[in-house]
Structures are given as C-alpha cells and as structure tokens.
Amino acid sequence: MTDTAPTETASTETAYPLQFSLVPSTDQRAEADRESILADPGFGKHFTDHMVSIDWTIDEGWHDARVTAYGPLQLDPASSVLHYGQEIFEGLKAYRHADGSVWTFRPHKNAERMQRSARRLALPELAAEDFIESIKQMVRVDGAWIPSAPETSLYLRPFMIANESFLGVRAAHRVGYYVIASPAGAYFANGVAPVKIWLTTEYSRAGRGGTGSAKCGGNYAASLLPQMEAYENGCAQVLFLDGETGSHIDELGGMNVFFVHGTDTLVTPRLTGAILEGVTRDSIIQLARDRGMTVEERDVTLDEWRLGIESGEITEVFACGTAAVVTPISQLKGHGISIGDPDAPAGEITMALRQELTDIQYGRVPDRHGWLTRLDA
Structure with missing residues (x-):
C-alpha cells in the first residue's frame, strides 16, 4: 500500500510547496472531554482544537500558511463573501485503520474539484500539493480527534472565501483558505437504513x-x-x-x-x-x-x-x-x-458496493486502485 495514490494527479501553479507554521492552541480540550465527544460525535456538531489558514492576495499569491487555534474568523462587514457569495468548499474524511495509521481517500480528486470550483467562482486555485499538505497538517496536530469505532471518521472541511472589504461587483483581490475538522459518526440518525x-x-x-x-x-x-x-x-x-x-x-x-x-x-x-x-x-x-x-x-x-x-x-x-x-x-x-x-x-448490490468502498477506506481490503493517501506519516 503506497502512501500517496499513484494514479491521481492534479496540476499545480506553485513551483515550491507552501511552508506551514504552527501556533498551538492554548485552550485545548482535556482528554476526558475529547473522549466523551468521540464516544458519540454525531455529524458536524463538534470541532477539533485547531484549524488551517492560508492567505491569498492578488499581489502576493498564496502565503502565510499556518495551523492555529480553532476560533471565530474576523470579517469586515463589507467582506465580499457576505454580499456576493464568492466561496467554495470541499469535504473528505480521515480514517483510522486497525494498526492506528490514518489515511484519506482520493484527496487528489478533491483538490482537482476545488480547483474547478475556484475557476467557476473566480477564486484563485490552490495547488493540489498544498491542498493535501493542509489536510496532513490538520491530522498531525489534531490526530487524537480521529475516532476508531466502526463507521466513524474525522470529517475534513477545506473552504475558501473572498474576504476583501469591497462592495464593487468583481472578483475579490483578497481570499482566505481554511481547513476545519469534525469527528463524525453516521450521517443519518438511523444509520445505514433505506x-x-x-x-x-x-x-x-x-x-x-x-x-x-x-x-x-x-x-x-x-x-x-x-x-x-x-x-x-x-x-x-x-x-x-x-x-x-x-x-x-x-x-x-x-x-x-x-x-x-x-x-x-x-x-x-x-x-x-x-x-x-x-x-x-x-x-x-x-x-x-x-x-x-x-x-x-x-x-x-x-x-x-x-x-x-x-x-x-x-x-x-x-x-x-x-x-x-x-x-x-x-x-x-x-x-x-x-x-x-x-x-x-436495502438492496444486495447497494450494500455490497457500500461494504467494498468502506473496506477500502478503512484498510480492510487491498487498495488496488491506489486511492488511499496516508496522512500521519
């Protein structure tokens, strides 16, 4: 099993990857509080201690990549995203395998789709390697938030917003990219049921x-x-x-x-x-x-x-x-x-396809298509 899927590729415009700095949170949840959340995480209800932030301006491009404490964003009331909806997002998961290692599924596909979404919304494209590195940074800092019970994972939400303070109708000249993470149980309250x-x-x-x-x-x-x-x-x-x-x-x-x-x-x-x-x-x-x-x-x-x-x-x-x-x-x-x-x-083929897909994601069967990327190495 390879650490990076060999069959997934995405174009980049950055000659060198961004370097991430780390400013650890001074208010991280106690282990007992975290374990209580992981025992019944729900979906999208709780968030980890840290977040990724990367800035972009029309003059500097992507810069100031960092992992900081999770917390509110400070936005000017005139920020473009609030008025014209210039924003995009992605969703993927980190899975803990039986040996304790942490993997994600086809992140290059998410990176490529985010680039396509950025083009359509007139936002700057983030290089695929920087997108994937931002996910790795989150997992390395907040890996303790990844649950290990069946059907659980750490849901990763990269998103990009136009945050220039300007009311003219044009593409923003200042943009922020962020990654937040949330421990996840089953999406539907009744689990896997029709x-x-x-x-x-x-x-x-x-x-x-x-x-x-x-x-x-x-x-x-x-x-x-x-x-x-x-x-x-x-x-x-x-x-x-x-x-x-x-x-x-x-x-x-x-x-x-x-x-x-x-x-x-x-x-x-x-x-x-x-x-x-x-x-x-x-x-x-x-x-x-x-x-x-x-x-x-x-x-x-x-x-x-x-x-x-x-x-x-x-x-x-x-x-x-x-x-x-x-x-x-x-x-x-x-x-x-x-x-x-x-x-x-539930149909037999439906559940068989679901079982095979989740078996690949959780490392229970061989990854014959090279879809998995390791995040904690």
Missing part, C-alpha cells in the same frame, strides 16, 4: 451555465427550502429534476443517485454541468465495473424510474456522497407521486 426522499417539482438546484458542478454554498442554499419540505413529509433528502426540462433526474440536495437494473447494470445521471462530479460517485462507478457490471451515465427520466420499479426492471436505488457514503433509497414521494415501497429492505 430512506424515503422527497421530489420537488417547484424548485431547481441549478441550471445550464450555472454553478451546479461547483461545490459552492449557493447550490446548497438553494436546496434548503425544498429540504425543509422533505422533512415535513417524513423524508430524509430532496430530489431535484433538471432545471431545463423538469423531466430528468438531477441529484439529491447533497448526493448523487444510482439505479440498479436487474443484477448487472448500474445507471446514473450523466454529468451535465449542473450535477456535482462526486468523488464517491466516480468510485462507485469503478467498483461496479470491477465487478463486471455495465455502467451507463445517461439521462434518466422520472417515468423511467416509476415504470422500472413497477416492472421490476429497476431492482435497487441508492444515493452516495462523502458524508453519507452509500444510502439505500426505498421510496420517492412527492405531490401526487409515490414510487417504491417505504418498507423495502
């Missing part, structure tokens, strides 16, 4: 030429109102249709969606520029092909979903993403629509 999802026909997540393929807060803000409607109707997530025709499956509020046809075909909506190019999505496609399955990336209509379930052609439906990994979908609900059985069990 969920019901809500179909919104009134709202779209993104449209042609928009920011749908970028990982930016605006996309998620657009999903929150229909997500509230989903909760009100007993559903865990909301499903969006494409913004142009309103007939093709797009994605969930925070996850990609897959359909199992029979026992040998996997179908997922094609990347249109309005759908996020998920790292988990790409990994599921590869693992399915490794099993000899046919994988189709194409338009999927709501009628195809309904007729496929009724005929038995579609045997399983699931969603995937970094936070939730793979989540079985039992039923799609909406105004005047119901597809699937709310009491249906």
Whole structure:
C-alpha cells in the first residue's frame, strides 16, 4: 500500500510547496472531554482544537500558511463573501485503520474539484500539493480527534472565501483558505437504513451555465427550502429534476443517485454541468465495473424510474456522497407521486458496493486502485 495514490494527479501553479507554521492552541480540550465527544460525535456538531489558514492576495499569491487555534474568523462587514457569495468548499474524511495509521481517500480528486470550483467562482486555485499538505497538517496536530469505532471518521472541511472589504461587483483581490475538522459518526440518525426522499417539482438546484458542478454554498442554499419540505413529509433528502426540462433526474440536495437494473447494470445521471462530479460517485462507478457490471451515465427520466420499479426492471436505488457514503433509497414521494415501497429492505448490490468502498477506506481490503493517501506519516 503506497502512501500517496499513484494514479491521481492534479496540476499545480506553485513551483515550491507552501511552508506551514504552527501556533498551538492554548485552550485545548482535556482528554476526558475529547473522549466523551468521540464516544458519540454525531455529524458536524463538534470541532477539533485547531484549524488551517492560508492567505491569498492578488499581489502576493498564496502565503502565510499556518495551523492555529480553532476560533471565530474576523470579517469586515463589507467582506465580499457576505454580499456576493464568492466561496467554495470541499469535504473528505480521515480514517483510522486497525494498526492506528490514518489515511484519506482520493484527496487528489478533491483538490482537482476545488480547483474547478475556484475557476467557476473566480477564486484563485490552490495547488493540489498544498491542498493535501493542509489536510496532513490538520491530522498531525489534531490526530487524537480521529475516532476508531466502526463507521466513524474525522470529517475534513477545506473552504475558501473572498474576504476583501469591497462592495464593487468583481472578483475579490483578497481570499482566505481554511481547513476545519469534525469527528463524525453516521450521517443519518438511523444509520445505514433505506430512506424515503422527497421530489420537488417547484424548485431547481441549478441550471445550464450555472454553478451546479461547483461545490459552492449557493447550490446548497438553494436546496434548503425544498429540504425543509422533505422533512415535513417524513423524508430524509430532496430530489431535484433538471432545471431545463423538469423531466430528468438531477441529484439529491447533497448526493448523487444510482439505479440498479436487474443484477448487472448500474445507471446514473450523466454529468451535465449542473450535477456535482462526486468523488464517491466516480468510485462507485469503478467498483461496479470491477465487478463486471455495465455502467451507463445517461439521462434518466422520472417515468423511467416509476415504470422500472413497477416492472421490476429497476431492482435497487441508492444515493452516495462523502458524508453519507452509500444510502439505500426505498421510496420517492412527492405531490401526487409515490414510487417504491417505504418498507423495502436495502438492496444486495447497494450494500455490497457500500461494504467494498468502506473496506477500502478503512484498510480492510487491498487498495488496488491506489486511492488511499496516508496522512500521519
């Protein structure tokens, strides 16, 4: 098993990697308090003692990389991010393996996606090696926060904001990049169990030429109102249709969606520029092909979903993403629509793919694709 995945590459514009300084927190949690949190971390509720910060200006480029105490950011009321939403983020996890070592999964893919998101939001691109080094710095300082119980990890949240104090509508000349970390348990309160999802026909997540393929807060803000409607109707997530025709499956509020046809075909909506190019999505496609399955990336209509379930052609439906990994979908609900059985069990292929993916992430099976990068060495 190699420390760095040989098959994942990303271009960089920096000739030499950034050098990080460390200013340790003087108010770190006591070991007993930390262990109490790790025993039941939830998701996104607690944060580690430190954070990474890197500054960027149009004149100096990226500079002043540092690990400091976790704490509030000081922003001028005129900071660009507060007025024009110029920001992006990523999400990945650090996994503790049985031997105590700490690894992450395909971080070069996250680095590349953050660069693409930066280009779309007119933000500066951070070199992949600096992105990955920022993650390593966090883990080396706050490695004690990584839980070791099954299905747990340290969720890492790199993000970038425009923090120039300026009210003109243009790309900011000053930007901050940060990494924070949160110990994570299962994403859904009921663990790995089939969920019901809500179909919104009134709202779209993104449209042609928009920011749908970028990982930016605006996309998620657009999903929150229909997500509230989903909760009100007993559903865990909301499903969006494409913004142009309103007939093709797009994605969930925070996850990609897959359909199992029979026992040998996997179908997922094609990347249109309005759908996020998920790292988990790409990994599921590869693992399915490794099993000899046919994988189709194409338009999927709501009628195809309904007729496929009724005929038995579609045997399983699931969603995937970094936070939730793979989540079985039992039923799609909406105004005047119901597809699937709310009491249906998780599908065999769904759970087999999930098991294989998590086995790779936690080091329980060989990493044949070179997807893992060690963080604590």
